[in-house]
Amino acid sequence: MTDPQLTHLRADGSAHMVDVSAKPVTARRAVAQAVLVTRPEVVAAVLTGELPKGEAVGTARIAGIMAAKQTSTLIPLCHPLPITKVAVDITGADDRLTVLATVATNGVTGVEMEALTAATVAALTLYDMIKAVDKLAEITGVKVLEKQGGKSGDWVRS
Amino acid sequence: MTDPQLTHLRADGSAHMVDVSAKPVTARRAVAQAVLVTRPEVVAAVLTGELPKGEAVGTARIAGIMAAKQTSTLIPLCHPLPITKVAVDITGADDRLTVLATVATNGVTGVEMEALTAATVAALTLYDMIKAVDKLAEITGVKVLEKQGGKSGDWVRS
Amino acid sequence: MTDPQLTHLRADGSAHMVDVSAKPVTARRAVAQAVLVTRPEVVAAVLTGELPKGEAVGTARIAGIMAAKQTSTLIPLCHPLPITKVAVDITGADDRLTVLATVATNGVTGVEMEALTAATVAALTLYDMIKAVDKLAEITGVKVLEKQGGKSGDWVRS
Amino acid sequence: MTDPQLTHLRADGSAHMVDVSAKPVTARRAVAQAVLVTRPEVVAAVLTGELPKGEAVGTARIAGIMAAKQTSTLIPLCHPLPITKVAVDITGADDRLTVLATVATNGVTGVEMEALTAATVAALTLYDMIKAVDKLAEITGVKVLEKQGGKSGDWVRS
Amino acid sequence: MTDPQLTHLRADGSAHMVDVSAKPVTARRAVAQAVLVTRPEVVAAVLTGELPKGEAVGTARIAGIMAAKQTSTLIPLCHPLPITKVAVDITGADDRLTVLATVATNGVTGVEMEALTAATVAALTLYDMIKAVDKLAEITGVKVLEKQGGKSGDWVRS
Amino acid sequence: MTDPQLTHLRADGSAHMVDVSAKPVTARRAVAQAVLVTRPEVVAAVLTGELPKGEAVGTARIAGIMAAKQTSTLIPLCHPLPITKVAVDITGADDRLTVLATVATNGVTGVEMEALTAATVAALTLYDMIKAVDKLAEITGVKVLEKQGGKSGDWVRS
Numbered sequence: 001m002t003d004p005q006l007t008h009l010r011a012d013g014s015a016h017m018v019d020v021s022a023k024p025v026t027a028r029r030a031v032a033q034a035v036l037v038t039r040p041e042v043v044a045a046v047l048t049g050e051l052p053k054g055e056a057v058g059t060a061r062i063a064g065i066m067a068a069k070q071t072s073t074l075i076p077l078c079h080p081l082p083i084t085k086v087a088v089d090i091t092g093a094d095d096r097l098t099v100l101a102t103v104a105t106n107g108v109t110g111v112e113m114e115a116l117t118a119a120t121v122a123a124l125t126l127y128d129m130i131k132a133v134d135k136l137a138e139i140t141g142v143k144v145l146e147k148q149g150g151k152s153g154d155w156v157r158s
Numbered sequence: 159m160t161d162p163q164l165t166h167l168r169a170d171g172s173a174h175m176v177d178v179s180a181k182p183v184t185a186r187r188a189v190a191q192a193v194l195v196t197r198p199e200v201v202a203a204v205l206t207g208e209l210p211k212g213e214a215v216g217t218a219r220i221a222g223i224m225a226a227k228q229t230s231t232l233i234p235l236c237h238p239l240p241i242t243k244v245a246v247d248i249t250g251a252d253d254r255l256t257v258l259a260t261v262a263t264n265g266v267t268g269v270e271m272e273a274l275t276a277a278t279v280a281a282l283t284l285y286d287m288i289k290a291v292d293k294l295a296e297i298t299g300v301k302v303l304e305k306q307g308g309k310s311g312d313w314v315r316s
Numbered sequence: 317m318t319d320p321q322l323t324h325l326r327a328d329g330s331a332h333m334v335d336v337s338a339k340p341v342t343a344r345r346a347v348a349q350a351v352l353v354t355r356p357e358v359v360a361a362v363l364t365g366e367l368p369k370g371e372a373v374g375t376a377r378i379a380g381i382m383a384a385k386q387t388s389t390l391i392p393l394c395h396p397l398p399i400t401k402v403a404v405d406i407t408g409a410d411d412r413l414t415v416l417a418t419v420a421t422n423g424v425t426g427v428e429m430e431a432l433t434a435a436t437v438a439a440l441t442l443y444d445m446i447k448a449v450d451k452l453a454e455i456t457g458v459k460v461l462e463k464q465g466g467k468s469g470d471w472v473r474s
Numbered sequence: 475m476t477d478p479q480l481t482h483l484r485a486d487g488s489a490h491m492v493d494v495s496a497k498p499v500t501a502r503r504a505v506a507q508a509v510l511v512t513r514p515e516v517v518a519a520v521l522t523g524e525l526p527k528g529e530a531v532g533t534a535r536i537a538g539i540m541a542a543k544q545t546s547t548l549i550p551l552c553h554p555l556p557i558t559k560v561a562v563d564i565t566g567a568d569d570r571l572t573v574l575a576t577v578a579t580n581g582v583t584g585v586e587m588e589a590l591t592a593a594t595v596a597a598l599t600l601y602d603m604i605k606a607v608d609k610l611a612e613i614t615g616v617k618v619l620e621k622q623g624g625k626s627g628d629w630v631r632s
Numbered sequence: 633m634t635d636p637q638l639t640h641l642r643a644d645g646s647a648h649m650v651d652v653s654a655k656p657v658t659a660r661r662a663v664a665q666a667v668l669v670t671r672p673e674v675v676a677a678v679l680t681g682e683l684p685k686g687e688a689v690g691t692a693r694i695a696g697i698m699a700a701k702q703t704s705t706l707i708p709l710c711h712p713l714p715i716t717k718v719a720v721d722i723t724g725a726d727d728r729l730t731v732l733a734t735v736a737t738n739g740v741t742g743v744e745m746e747a748l749t750a751a752t753v754a755a756l757t758l759y760d761m762i763k764a765v766d767k768l769a770e771i772t773g774v775k776v777l778e779k780q781g782g783k784s785g786d787w788v789r790s
Numbered sequence: 791m792t793d794p795q796l797t798h799l800r801a802d803g804s805a806h807m808v809d810v811s812a813k814p815v816t817a818r819r820a821v822a823q824a825v826l827v828t829r830p831e832v833v834a835a836v837l838t839g840e841l842p843k844g845e846a847v848g849t850a851r852i853a854g855i856m857a858a859k860q861t862s863t864l865i866p867l868c869h870p871l872p873i874t875k876v877a878v879d880i881t882g883a884d885d886r887l888t889v890l891a892t893v894a895t896n897g898v899t900g901v902e903m904e905a906l907t908a909a910t911v912a913a914l915t916l917y918d919m920i921k922a923v924d925k926l927a928e929i930t931g932v933k934v935l936e937k938q939g940g941k942s943g944d945w946v947r948s
Binding site: 168 | 382
């Protein structure tokens, strides 16, 4: 079996932002997830953010949407992309809050990193709001769930 | 049992950046972790970043250090803090890379969010570099491991 | 009567960030306002953001809070300040939405610009959300309402 | 009459960055205004910025141009756009300074928010420079004056 | 001989971001250089960054790559461009470290400023790392070496 | 002679932001320079920026002042500092424009990097404005001229 080659490293091992000049612009989309594990009563307190008296969920959603636009600023070797859509959905059940981020672009590279960044920053924002009531909270399950467009085509995590 | 109160929400449920004007400046420190789960041969490819021919680990480290300084820009209700130290350590074993981020400040609030942001962005940067060879990779175990300073005193996750 | 001297311009007329090295750190606070004038039914549509089915108000609030932290990045001659509190309140009546932003710091300069920036960006965010239904909307009444701390002491707009 | 629908809110009231993936790229342009009301002698002091000994006007102009490029960072639900032109014109008469910002792009959405952001930040920068000599100054008349391109076609405020 | 006209200034001398709306998108590329002059033993200490025990060179490289993406944020009249490639190469000999930055885009303006910004920030990052051991270090030779694409065609500095 | 040790690298060669938590806050100041070499008639065209019909010098000055505030965002291992003063002076003679940047803080580390960043970005902004009339321009002489405060005391380049 061949060793995996990291495309972000050149032959001499140095990092670079790979040349995507010749890649075609196509419609791309990715969905990613992050899960915040806490206690059931904390989940309940956060979800009142969907009721008249709470903005916790909306605050995390906006943080995720804004973070998607900062992806190429945060991740050193990411290309800047003209993002055309971001949606962040947050649901809760039992002891966990699940963040789903969907990002689309018409671009030369995929938007998995944008979706992962949106989901992660939304989860960190939820963490920030609950850390005073649960210092044992943990973010887990940060992963890409599906992706469309580009050379590798459509893909759904099985 | 009383319901947990989210301090970032006011009585009417609206979000705010809480007033810390009267809190004393103290030396604070936090350590947080993020774990990237992938395949053993991908871990090996990344860790060559510590050998002459690879900068994967160093790139993720710098991304984490720079992200710590952007925490209050990313997390809406975080206070800006004068960070006095950031260290990001990345180790690998079996199928996973573990990021440990240590942040210190002399400030009025703690630096857990800064440590979590550093660890998470370093892990996302590693993810970015391996996503072409492992689209099933996942970030997990994002949590605070220890914290010193402030009213609540020293704490180590047990 | 003497002509007013602009402190941000030196004797030769060139702009500079004035030296505040010798000024004492004191507790400071400012409240500023911005008013978005639109149509009554648009105000009603926005204010449902305080009901279960709408996040318009919360989104503008978060935008204002985050903008307060970007003030010294946006306004060329502003000094960076360690903001200790930001609150953004949005109310509606008749044909207008009123944004009130309150900012506090322990710093060497006042936080009027931070409060004005928060109020203005919150109002621009509301504008962004209603522009498809009212292209004639207008932001007006952007001003400081009160200010505490610093050499000039407490002041309330009469 | 139907209630106005805010396009930035989904059916459940949550905010999102709307999907513009399928919209065509067209040449777009917008002009927006912001007016700073102060005292005549302060207007005179600022306008010497167009004379050899003053950079007040130029400083505000550059702040506005740079802010136009930060619009999608400041306004949560704005799409990033490849801005192709920004001009900021500042004139004074009587007790007021008028900022006109013109922005163009070849993009899928309009540039009203970019023009409004440029005009507003330029006006805030003027405010910052005069606040020591007029704490009663006020920004008013922030509105779009004209807009070209896109599905809704050309429009001039009457 | 005619006086040179600065295109970034309008007829009245005011600065603007020039209108490039009508310019065609073409493949463009630029290479720029910056040279850090220090002492031979400092060059040796930095270059161990290419050995297992040092990350100085990699840190400067990442700083340069990330700075290229911030060019239009830093340089007031620069247009934002969709960068498609950044490579930063750092070599040392005798008493100097030479940074070469290569940037590509498919855009309406050239990427000389992006390449210069990448080279300069990489050199400043090297300076930051050596300033404790050489306060006399100096950056020199910041210039464009070659450029391809656009109306003016290919050019190599002779 | 002992080899110079780079303080930004730990014993294992990895980069970190060094811990300055225990360092005292003192008044600090630094002056740095950057020189743009071009042709005499281009220098003349730029310097009309100090006349009624040109804003070239003022634009570069503002770019330098704003860049000083971005130093810790650009240079990975720089600590964020509360800058209390920035002045950028630009003079021309013969074939060159000289930028002098002065930065002050009350902080735990020096402001050489802030002064160098201000001088360099101002010079790059001048470069941007003249590149259409002189593609052979070059930035040189980027160095610290003097520095006050901190453990190492006052220092003037001889």
